[in-house]
Amino acid sequence: MNRYNRHTILPEIGQEGQDKLSKAKVLVIGAGGLGCPILQYLAAAGVGTIGIIDFDKVELSNLQRQVLFGTSSLGKNKAIAAKNRLEDLNSDIEIKVYPEALTYQNALELFSQYDIIVDGSDNFETRYLVNDACVITNKPLVFGAIYKFEGQVSVFNYKNGPSYRCLFPHPPKKDAIPNCSEIGVLGVLPGIIGSMQANEILKIILGIGTTLSGKLLCYNALTSQTSIINVKKNEAIFKSILKNKEGFHKTKVDFHCEVEVTMASFEDLLSNNNIQFIDIREADEQPKIEGLEVTRIPLSQLENRINEIDAIKKKAIFCQSGIRSKHAVKILQEQKIKNCFSIIEGALEIKNYLKEQY
Amino acid sequence: MHITVKYFGQIVEVTNTQEETIEVVGSHISDLVGVLNSKYDQLEKKDFQIAQNQELVSLETELIGLEIALLPPFAGG
Numbered sequence: 389m390n391r392y393n394r395h396t397i398l399p400e401i402g403q404e405g406q407d408k409l410s411k412a413k414v415l416v417i418g419a420g421g422l423g424c425p426i427l428q429y430l431a432a433a434g435v436g437t438i439g440i441i442d443f444d445k446v447e448l449s450n451l452q453r454q455v456l457f458g459t460s461s462l463g464k465n466k467a468i469a470a471k472n473r474l475e476d477l478n479s480d481i482e483i484k485v486y487p488e489a490l491t492y493q494n495a496l497e498l499f500s501q502y503d504i505i506v507d508g509s510d511n512f513e514t515r516y517l518v519n520d521a522c523v524i525t526n527k528p529l530v531f532g533a534i535y536k537f538e539g540q541v542s543v544f545n546y547k548n549g550p551s552y553r554c555l556f557p558h559p560p561k562k563d564a565i566p567n568c569s570e571i572g573v574l575g576v577l578p579g580i581i582g583s584m585q586a587n588e589i590l591k592i593i594l595g596i597g598t599t600l601s602g603k604l605l606c607y608n609a610l611t612s613q614t615s616i617i618n619v620k621k622n623e624a625i626f627k628s629i630l631k632n633k634e635g636f637h638k639t640k641v642d643f644h645c646e647v648e649v650t651m652a653s654f655e656d657l658l659s660n661n662n663i664q665f666i667d668i669r670e671a672d673e674q675p676k677i678e679g680l681e682v683t684r685i686p687l688s689q690l691e692n693r694i695n696e697i698d699a700i701k702k703k704a705i706f707c708q709s710g711i712r713s714k715h716a717v718k719i720l721q722e723q724k725i726k727n728c729f730s731i732i733e734g735a736l737e738i739k740n741y742l743k744e745q746y
Numbered sequence: 747m748h749i750t751v752k753y754f755g756q757i758v759e760v761t762n763t764q765e766e767t768i769e770v771v772g773s774h775i776s777d778l779v780g781v782l783n784s785k786y787d788q789l790e791k792k793d794f795q796i797a798q799n800q801e802l803v804s805l806e807t808e809l810i811g812l813e814i815a816l817l818p819p820f821a822g823g
Contacts, residue, residue, distance in 0.1 A: 411778060418823050420823050421822070421823055422823040423823070432747070447822065497814050507823070508823045509823050510821060510822055511821050512819070512821050515810040515821065521751045521755065533819070533820035533822060533823060534819040535756065535818075535821075535822050535823040536755070538754060538755050538820070539820070540819075540820050545756055553804070555795065556793075556819045557796060560793035560818075560819055561791075571822075573822060578823070604817070606754055606765075606817070608754075611764070615754075615800075615819065616800060617797045617801070617802065617815065618797075618800055618801050618802070619802060620802065705757070735783060
């Protein structure tokens with residue numbers, strides 16, 4: 389029995405359609421909550437060349453929704469771990485991995501090698517980078533994004549349709565919207581939205597049905613309601629993206645996700661004697677850290693108390709769990725303050741470590 | 747004019763409801779947004795696009811009613 393029999397017996401697909409799938413080249417940005425189901429269905433469907441780009445590593449808290457990974461994948465690069473699983477699923481296809489961040493420097497060259505680009509990223513900077521690079525390289529973009537219990541799906545830059553910027557012209561105000569590493573998300577939601585993206589990809593490759601080009605599909609997992617909003621192409625926006633074509637690769641990277649924040653363990657930082665420890669928790673948060681000289685500046689006041697940050701010393705920032713400290717590092721980096729580190733551990737772990745040492 | 751307004755994503759955290767009926771005096775989308783901003787003081791901090799009867803509109807668009815949706819962008823993946 390042929391692997392693709394259930395495809396080829398469909399008159400809408402047939403062997404001809406299956407051949408189209410095997411010739412298709414699809415690049416998936418991010419092997420996370422959305423990327424996992426997308427990749428799984430593309431590989432199973434026999435999409436001939438699949439590219440996966442992701443710089444991140446598999447963490448235990450990913451396994452609640454990132455279904456390509458198991459406990460044996462922990463600590464491994466996501467693109468590589470996904471490839472390992474997908475090769476077992478389908479060894480007839482080619483899987484190319486890029487265990488690195490997508491940047492303005494590598495995007496155009498990378499996109500030009502594929503037919504369809506799929507956005508499964510988790511931050512606005514990457515989403516706008518992906519959109520603009522798709523416009524410049526003239527590649528269709530299959531878009532998906534999630535928030536808690538809701539998802540958005542669309543197809544952009546396809547057959548003279550609109551781009552993501554025609555819907556949302558500019559990235560939102562900095563850090564106005566948290567991403568999934570900081571807020572909760574219903575585990576099955578990226579499975580639903582990612583599967584919808586996979587469906588759009590297969591329709592584009594096969595040339596069947598109608599795609600979500602020109603439409604934004606909004607799905608609510610709590611109510612099972614779906615709304616569709618029409619999006620029109622804005623020629624002026626396309627022109628302004630294309631105008632930046634030559635300078636695109638020079639665009640400065642300004643990711644405020646995890647990309648640029650340098651993290652370090654408390655133990656490593658403690659061995660450094662020219663260091664300022666900064667506790668950015670609010671005043672009432674427990675436990676208090678004793679036995680260590682700590683500057684206390686709540687995150688909410690950080691921008692107004694920059695003058696308390698040591699100009700020369702290394703800055704080691706911590707909070708309750710290691711999430712807000714990353715935000716703090718971003719804020720300091722925006723203020724052009726160098727040598728800032730986010731401590732991986734939270735306050736309780738730091739307190740316990742100090743207790744053991746002294 | 748009675749307008750049905752639907753909220754999505756982060757906007758629901760400001761309004762605490764996914765849908766409600768709003769009474770608006772005025773003829774443009776901006777008049778509705780004015781009413782919403784005075785009802786929800788956190789709304790101005792949020793980024794969103796507005797759709798009227800499933801079509802994206804601007805603040806200057808004429809308010810013709812039926813259904814308005816406030817759509818924020820989502821980053822998560």
